[in-house]
Amino acid sequence: METEQIKETIEMISEENLDIRTITMGISLLDCVTGDTATTAKKVYAKITRVAAQLVPVADALSNEYGLPIVNKRIAVTPVALLAGADPHPDFLPIAHALDDAAQAIGVDLIGGYAALVANGCTPADTALMQSLPEALATTERVCAAVNVGSSRAGINMDAVAQMGETVKAIAAIDPVNAMKLVVFCNAVEDNPFMAGAFWGVSEGDVAISTGVSGPGVVQRAVAKLPNASFEVICETIKQTAFKVSRMGEFIGQAAAKRLGVPFNIVDLSLAPTPAPGDSVAEILETLGLSHVGTPGTTAALALLNDAVKKGGIMAAARVGGLSGAFIPVSEDRNMIEAAQAGHITLEKLEAMTAVCSVGLDMVAVPGDTPATTLAGMIADEAAIGMINNKTTAVRVIPVPGKTVGDTIEFGGLFGRAPIMPVNTGDASAFIGRGGRIPAPIHSFKN
Template sequence: MEKQKIIDTIQMISEEKLDIRTITMGISLLDCITGDTRATAERVYDKIMKKAAHLVQVADDIETEYGVPIVNKRISITPVALLAGADPHPDFRLIARRLDDAAKALGVDFIGGYSATVQSGSTPADELLMRSIPEALSMTDRVCGSVNIGSTKAGLNMDAVRTMGQVIKDLSATGATNAMKLVVFCNAVEDNPFMAGAFWGVSEGDTAINTGVSGPGVVQRALAQVPHADFAQVCETIKQTAFKVSRMGQFVGKVAAERLHVPFNIVDLSLAPTPAPGDSVAEILETMGLGSVGAPGTTAALALLNDAVKKGGIMAAERVGGLSGAFIPVSEDGRMIEAAAAGQITVEKLEAMTAVCSVGLDMVAIPGSTPASSISGMIADEAAIGMINAKTTAVRLIAVPDSKVGDTVEFGGIFGRAPVMAVNPASSAQFIARGGHIPAPIHSFKN
C-alpha cells in the first residue's frame, strides 16, 4: 500500500504537474510600529530579515530531498495601512521600498500585504495607502497589494470602490505587470498564501507557515479515466484526488514549519493553473463534457469542481484555509486564454462563474480606455456576489494602455498572457458617483 502511494505521488509530480505552488511565511509586524514611518520601515525590514532568513533555503532543501516541486517562496505581512501608528503624515512608500529590499535580499518571489481593510470605513491612513498604491507598486518589483472593500457582515464601502477603480486605472498606466500585483477583495481571508492578495491578518499569530497546493493536471487526468461516469462518481473521483494532493501539502508544510521553528497554519488547496499544457482548470471542465469552457453548463461544472475539491481537501488536512477551491485566472490558464481569444468566454460569463469559484475576475485584461467608473462598477458587481453569498470574491483587472479588444498582453512565466476582453460600454458613472455604503444583507445579522 505504501509503495503504491509513493508510485502515485511520483506519477502526479512527473506526469500531471502536481506541485506545491507556494510556501508562504506569515509575519506579524504590529510590534514594529513606532509612530514614525521611517523608523517603522527599518524595524519592518529587520524583523522580516530575521524571521524569514532561512525560508528559501529550507524550501529548496525540501524540494531536493523529497522531489516535490515548490514553485514560489513568499511572505505575507500585516496590512501596511495599520502600521501608521501615531505618525500624522505617514509615507507608506518608505515601507514599500524596504519590503522590496527584504524580498530581494531573502530571494523570495513576492511579499504581500501592502494592503488596507476598509469594508466598514476608511481611516486617514487607509486613504493615504490606497492612493499611494500606483506609485508604490510601480516603483517596487516584488511587493503586492490588496484592499478589502466589503464583507457580508459590513456591506460594501462604495467610496472605497470608487477610489479603487481609479487606482487600478492609474496603476495599469504604469505598466501591465504592475497592475497584476493588486487585488480588490470582498470577504478577504487573513491566511491566504496566494499572491497578489495575501496579507497576514491581525487575528493570526506572530509567525507561521501556510502552503498552497495546486494540481489541475492531477484532477483532469483522474477524470479522464472515468469518461462515462455519472456526477456522483465524478464528485467522488475529484474528492479522492484532492485528498491525495492535500496530504502532500500538509506534509511539506509541517516539515518546513518544523525546520523554521514556527507553527504550521493551513493548507490552501487551490487548483491554480498555469499556461503550461495539462495544467488547466478550464481543461478539467471540458473533460467533464463541455465542448469549451464558457459553454452552457460551465458554471454548474465549476460549482461541482469547487465543492468536491474542498470536501476532499478538508478530510486530508488538519486545517484547510485560504481560498481553497478552483481559480479561474484568464491569463494563467492555457485553455482559458484560448477560449477568451476565440470569444467563447466573456467578462459576463466569467462573472457568473465567480459566484461558485474561489476568487473572481482574475488576471482579466481590458482596454486602457475603460473609464475608472466602469472599473469601479466591475468591482462592485464582484463584491456584491461575495457579500450576498458569504464568500470571497476578488478583482484583478489590467486596463492595458493603448490597447483594443482582441489585442494580447504578455506577462511571462506562470502569469501567461491575456487577450484584451470587451467591457460593456454603457456608463456606470452616475451610479458610482453616489458614494456612501451599500448595507449588509439581512442574512448577515447573526448576533
C-alpha cells in the same frame, strides 16, 4: 506508503504537474509600529530579514529531498495601513521599499500585505496607503497589494470602490504589469498564502507557515479516465484526488514549520492553473463534457469541481484555510486563454462563474480606454456577489493602454498572456458617483 501509492505520487509529479505552488511565511509587523513611518520601515526590514532568513534554504532543501517542486516562496505581512495609525502624516513608500528590499535580501519571490481593510470606512492611514499604490507598485518589484472594500457583515464601501477604479487606472497607466500586483477584495481572508492578495491578519500569531497546493493536471487526468461516469462517481474521484494532493501540502508544510521552528498554520487546497499544457482548470471543465469553457453548463461544472475539491482536501489536512477551491484566472490558464481569444467566454460569464469558485474576475485584461467608473462597477459587482453569498470575491483587472479587443498582452512565466476582452459599454458613472455605502444584507445579522 505502499509501493502503488509511491508510484502514483511520482507520476503525479512527473506527468501531471503536481507541485506545492507556494510556501508562505506569515509575519506580524505590529511590533514594528513606532509612530513614524520612516522608523517603522527600518524595523520592518529588520524583522522580516531576521525571521524569514532560512525560508528559502529550507524550502529548497525539502524540494530536493522529496523530489516535489516547490514553485514559490513567499511572505505575507500585517496589512501595512495598520502600521501608520499613530503617524499624523504617513508616508508609506519607505515601508513599501523596506518590504521589497527584505524580499530581495532573503530571496523570496513575492511579499504581500501592502494592504488596507476598508469595508466599513477609511482611516487617514488607509486613504494614504491607497493613494500611494501607483507609485509603490511602480517602484518595487516583489511587493503585492490588496484592498478589502466590503464584507457580508459591513456591506460595501462604495467610496473605496470608486477610488479603486481610479487607482487601477492610474497603476496601469504607468505599466499594466503593475496592475497584476493589486487585488480588490470583498470578504478577504486573513490566512491566504496566494498572491497577489495575501496578507497576515491581525488575529493571526507572530509568525507561521502555510502552504498552497495545486494540481489541475492531476484532477484532469483522473476525470479523463471516467468518460461515461455519473456525477456521483466523478465527485468521489475528485474528492479522492484532492485528498492526495492536499496531503502533500500538509506534509511539506509541517516539515518546513518544524525545521524553521515556527507553527504550521493552514493548507490552502486551491487548484491554481498555469499556462503550461495539462495544468488548466478550464481543461477539467471541458473533460467533464463541455465543448469549451463558457458553454452553458460551465458554471454547474465549476460548482461541482469546487465543492468536491474542498470536501476531499479538508480531510487531508489538520487545518484548511485561505481561499481553497478552483481559481479561474484568464491569463494563467491555457484553455481559458484560448476560450477568451475565440470569444467563447465573456466577462459576464466569468462573473457568473465567480459565484461558485474561489475568487473572482482574475487576471482579466480590458481595453486601455475603459473608464475608471466601469472598472469600479466591475469591482462593485464582484463585491456584491461576495457580500450576498458570504464568500470571498475579488477583482484583478488590467486596463492595457493603447490596446483594444483582439490584441494580447504578454506577461510571461506563470502569469501567461491575456487577450483583451470586450467590456460592456454602458455608463456606470452616475451610479458610482453616488458614494456612501451599500448596506450589509439582512442575513448578516446573526447575533
